[in-house]
Amino acid sequence: MANATIASPTATTISGRRYGSVSRDRRWALRWSYFFLVLFAIFFLTPPVYMFITSLKTSAEISAESNPWWVYSPTLANYIELLTQNTYLTFFRNSAIVAVLTVIITMAISVIAAFALARMKFWGSATLATGVFLTYLVPETLLFIPLFKMFAWFNETFDIQLMNHWWTLIILYPTLTVPFCTWIMIGYFASIPKELDEAALIDGATWIQTLTKIFIPVALPGIIAATIFCFTVAWAQFLYPLAFTTSTTELVLPVGIVTTLIKGDVFNWGQIMTGALLGAAPPLIIYAFLMDYYIAGLTAGATKG
Amino acid sequence: MAQVTLRKVVKMYDEVQAVRGIDLDITDKEFIVLVGPSGCGKSTTLRMIAGLEEISGGDIAIGGDVVNDVPPKDRDIAMVFQNYALYPHMNVYENMSFGLKLKRTPKDEIERRVRQAAQILDITELLDRKPKQLSGGQRQRVAMGRAIVRDPKVFLFDEPLSNLDAKLRVQMRTEIKKVHQKVRTTTVYVTHDQVEAMTLADRVVVMNAGLIEQVGSPNDLYHSPITKFVAGFIGSPAMNFIPCHLEQAAGALRVRLSDTLSFPVPADRTSRYTAHVGKANLVLGLRPEHITETRPHVEPNQHDFENPIDVVEPMGMETLVYFTIAGSEVCGRVNPNAGATAEKPMKLRADLSNMHLIDDGTGKVL
Numbered sequence: 001m002a003n004a005t006i007a008s009p010t011a012t013t014i015s016g017r018r019y020g021s022v023s024r025d026r027r028w029a030l031r032w033s034y035f036f037l038v039l040f041a042i043f044f045l046t047p048p049v050y051m052f053i054t055s056l057k058t059s060a061e062i063s064a065e066s067n068p069w070w071v072y073s074p075t076l077a078n079y080i081e082l083l084t085q086n087t088y089l090t091f092f093r094n095s096a097i098v099a100v101l102t103v104i105i106t107m108a109i110s111v112i113a114a115f116a117l118a119r120m121k122f123w124g125s126a127t128l129a130t131g132v133f134l135t136y137l138v139p140e141t142l143l144f145i146p147l148f149k150m151f152a153w154f155n156e157t158f159d160i161q162l163m164n165h166w167w168t169l170i171i172l173y174p175t176l177t178v179p180f181c182t183w184i185m186i187g188y189f190a191s192i193p194k195e196l197d198e199a200a201l202i203d204g205a206t207w208i209q210t211l212t213k214i215f216i217p218v219a220l221p222g223i224i225a226a227t228i229f230c231f232t233v234a235w236a237q238f239l240y241p242l243a244f245t246t247s248t249t250e251l252v253l254p255v256g257i258v259t260t261l262i263k264g265d266v267f268n269w270g271q272i273m274t275g276a277l278l279g280a281a282p283p284l285i286i287y288a289f290l291m292d293y294y295i296a297g298l299t300a301g302a303t304k305g
Numbered sequence: 306m307a308q309v310t311l312r313k314v315v316k317m318y319d320e321v322q323a324v325r326g327i328d329l330d331i332t333d334k335e336f337i338v339l340v341g342p343s344g345c346g347k348s349t350t351l352r353m354i355a356g357l358e359e360i361s362g363g364d365i366a367i368g369g370d371v372v373n374d375v376p377p378k379d380r381d382i383a384m385v386f387q388n389y390a391l392y393p394h395m396n397v398y399e400n401m402s403f404g405l406k407l408k409r410t411p412k413d414e415i416e417r418r419v420r421q422a423a424q425i426l427d428i429t430e431l432l433d434r435k436p437k438q439l440s441g442g443q444r445q446r447v448a449m450g451r452a453i454v455r456d457p458k459v460f461l462f463d464e465p466l467s468n469l470d471a472k473l474r475v476q477m478r479t480e481i482k483k484v485h486q487k488v489r490t491t492t493v494y495v496t497h498d499q500v501e502a503m504t505l506a507d508r509v510v511v512m513n514a515g516l517i518e519q520v521g522s523p524n525d526l527y528h529s530p531i532t533k534f535v536a537g538f539i540g541s542p543a544m545n546f547i548p549c550h551l552e553q554a555a556g557a558l559r560v561r562l563s564d565t566l567s568f569p570v571p572a573d574r575t576s577r578y579t580a581h582v583g584k585a586n587l588v589l590g591l592r593p594e595h596i597t598e599t600r601p602h603v604e605p606n607q608h609d610f611e612n613p614i615d616v617v618e619p620m621g622m623e624t625l626v627y628f629t630i631a632g633s634e635v636c637g638r639v640n641p642n643a644g645a646t647a648e649k650p651m652k653l654r655a656d657l658s659n660m661h662l663i664d665d666g667t668g669k670v671l
Contacts, residue, residue, distance in 0.1 A: 195390035198357050203404035203455075204378035213403075217394040 048277070055079070055274040062269050078274040087248055088275060091256035094166040095235060096282070098252055102173040102234035103227055110178050111223065114185030115211050119197060129186055136179035143175065144243045151244075166250045169241055173234045180233075181226040188222030189215060224290050232283050253279040307368045307458035307491045308333050309354060315362035316349050316515075323349045325515035326363065331493065336485050338494045340502035341512035341538070348463055350512070351495045355461050356380050368458050383452035384461040387468060389444045391436040391451075397423075398432040401450045415454075422453040425487060426480075442473045449481070453488060460485075462494040466501065478504055499539050503527070511535045528659075533588065533668045536661055542593050542625065545635045546663070549589040551582045558582065560589055560662070563631035568657050571606045578662055581671060590661035590670070593625065596637030598645075599652045606658040613650045626651065 054062060056074045066072060082088045116122075117129045151162045162168045192215065200210045216223065241255040248260060257275040261268045309331040316324040324346040331337045339347040352358040354365060356377035364371050372380050383404075391400050398419055405415045423429040426446045436444055445465060452460055465481070466474045482505055485492055496502055502509045503523040511518040511526065511534070519526060519535045530536035536544045551570070552559045558570035558578055570578060581587060599609050615634075618625040624641045627634055628651075637653055639645050662671045 193388060193390065195386040195388055196392065198355075198377075199384070199386065199390040199392075199451075200403075201357070202355060202377045202382065202384050203451075204407040205403075209407065214392055218392075 048280070051273040051277050054269060055277055057270055059268070059270055078270040079278075082271055082274050082278070087256065087260055090249055091251055091253045092279075094251065094256075095253040095279070098166060098169045098173065099231055099234040099282075101170045102177060103230045105170065106174050106177040106181050106230045107223065107227060109174065110181035110185055110226065111216065112211070113178075113182045114189055115207075115215060117182070118186045118189035120207070129183075132179050132186075133183045136176075136183060140176060140239055144240060147172065147175075148243070163244060164246050164250055166245060166252060168244055169234075169237075169252065172240050172244065173237060176237070177230040177233050181230055184226045184229070185219070185222060188219045192218055228283075228286060228290055231286060235279075235283055308335075309459055309491060309493065310366040311350070311354075311363065312366075313363035314350070314353060314360055314365060316346070316353060316358060317361040322515055324353070327512075327515075327517050329510060329517065329520070331491060333491055334489045336482075336492045336494065336505060336507045337510060338496060338502040338506035338508075339510045339512055340496055340499055341518075343497060344514075345512040346515040347495045347497075347510075347512045351461055351463055351493060354459070354493060355382055355384050381458045382461055383455045383457040383459075384463065385445075385448045385452050385465045387464040389436070389448045389468075391444055391447055393436055396433050396435050397428065397439075397447050397450075400436070400447055401454050404451070404455050418454045418456070419450075422450045425453065425484060426450050441469050442477055445469065445477055446480070449484060453484070456490075458491065460490050460492040460494075462492065464496055465494075466496070466498075474501075481505060500541065503539070509539075511538060513538075529670075530661070531670050533590070533663045533665065533670065536590050536663065536670060540592060542636050544590050544592050544661075545596070545633075547589045547591070547630055547633050547635060548665075549587050550584070551578060551587060551662075553579070553582045560657075560660070562589065566610055566630060568608045568655060571658050571660070574660075574662075578671065581662065581664075584664070586665040588663040588665045590663050591635075591655060591657075592659065593636040593638045595656040595659045596635065597654050597656070598639040598643035599654045604656070604658075607654050607656050609652060609654050611650050611652050614645055614647055617645045617647050626653075628653075 050069075053069060053071055055078050056071045056076070058073070058075055058077065061072060113132070117125055117132070151168075155161050155163070162171070196214060196218070197210050200214050205213065236254060237252075238254045241252045245251055245255065248256075251259065253275070257272060257279065261272045261275060309329075311327055311329040313326045313328060314324060315322065315326050327346075327350065329337075339350060341347045349358060353360050354367070356372065356375060360373055364373060366372065367380055367382070392403065395403065401419045401422060402415045405418065410418075419432070420429070423432060426449060428443065428446050428450060431439060431443060431447070436447070439447065448465070462481070466477055469477060478501060481494075494502075494505060503526075506523055508520060509523055509526050510520050513534050518532050519530065521529075526535055526539045530539065533546070537546065547562050549560050549562050552561050552567070556575075557572075558575050559567045560570055561567040612628045612630065614626050614628050616627040618627070619641060621641070623638045624643070624645055626637045626639055626645045628637070629635065639651075639653075643651075645651055663669070664671055
């Protein structure tokens, strides 16, 4: 009886030398990336951790010559004192109203402006789009003196005092946020295929309907990214409120903390740290919730589909 | 009543003329395909009919009314785009009903029309899916559904199958033809694929460099092209063009391809070609299927010759052979069993009854 053997003439083993390893390369890449991630995490997280530690100390312990990285007798006194203080709560309220209204005004202007600049080709639209971005490049330190002059002129002409009101900041902040948000949104809208608005146009949509029913829903990640940026700028802005507001009732958080908690040459470190930490909370919470959208917005257009 | 008429339509982009004055009459219920190489102005023409491009000159009429200055939404047209252009945040039902909703059509009417269109296209079970959950072919169906529900006067298709893979393209081609047979809406279809044009169209419009080269039924274009461009564009593999000149000897004409190779011109063409005897710049046009292997039985106007073969391409049901006559490459289609071998001489047969004589100077078929 003959045994059937299966022998393929091509199935010989390869005797060449083996070199290179994809998995080893990958492992090393991972190690390096973790090394640098940890390095940067330490670098960026040390200040807030130090702030947190300090906020739990009494003034006596802060000035004592003990290990600054350890709390020997933790206390919530700084938190209680700040949160029961009317001035701090006023700062917080001013900041919140200013930031929210700035976001609303900015988004209302920049979404519509970006749609017009990205989609309606009119005479000078390209130049105007570049112009919008150029205004973002002018630093605020250069702007606040002319703004001062304008306010003075406004006061003389219309007899309306714009200085030293927290709501003045709602007029001022969009000068910083509108150009950048418009620029982000132009880029985002430009990445939406042209056929989409043409399809809507043929389907019978007006420009406004195309914007509200197609562009805004499709560009939502970009709009959220712009919103976060705008909120952060409005919340953390320091120079304008420092220059344009002075009364305690009109201050916003960043300036309020610095001006009211530093009395002469006495630095109330515990409360400064507590105030700053609490003040940093709202943007942090917003980032945490919208992080996924934010990243999607920043990387939009990087890949197709 | 939805005929489309173009009269001396011109499109200028700054200094460049994309469309250079075209006239076209599309009758009601007709399936017209605009075909041509890229940059020939076919898409621009379609977009002008849609109203997405302003026209720089001439008139466009839909259903008898001049629509030059009418915005797209009031032209009562529907368009299917190459990349489908489905609204990504809406499901299939919402995509299809978007146009009707904007027109404030009653809800139950929208429902009825969407269901009906979905049934025609066999996408009923996809109605609550989002576009990104669909395959390319399904997206294409939805895009067509969006057009059908609006019950427009004219369908416009802008290279709708170009994004699909080869197999699906053939399948969807049949699908589009079926849908047109069901709904009988006047259709203008743009493609660069001449096979798509031939298979779909009632009439094909061949465009080149912003002008219409020829309008006719697929068979007309294939068998009686009027220009060298159409002769070369329609048909795959393309028609062979071999420089030649005409000789007259004893009342009969011969077309001479090289010092050693010449064929007698079919008798019924003699009177048509006599005026061109001795002219320079003449080209013989002969389709690959009219150059075959030799067979025992000889029909009139068939002539045998022998030529060394350069390249052999087996296609399965036929074999393509490439060889050179007087410096120009020629393709023939032979039986796979005819024994064609590269770099060996082969006996071939040319069927001159389907020849075309072309004046290369004017590009016209004589």
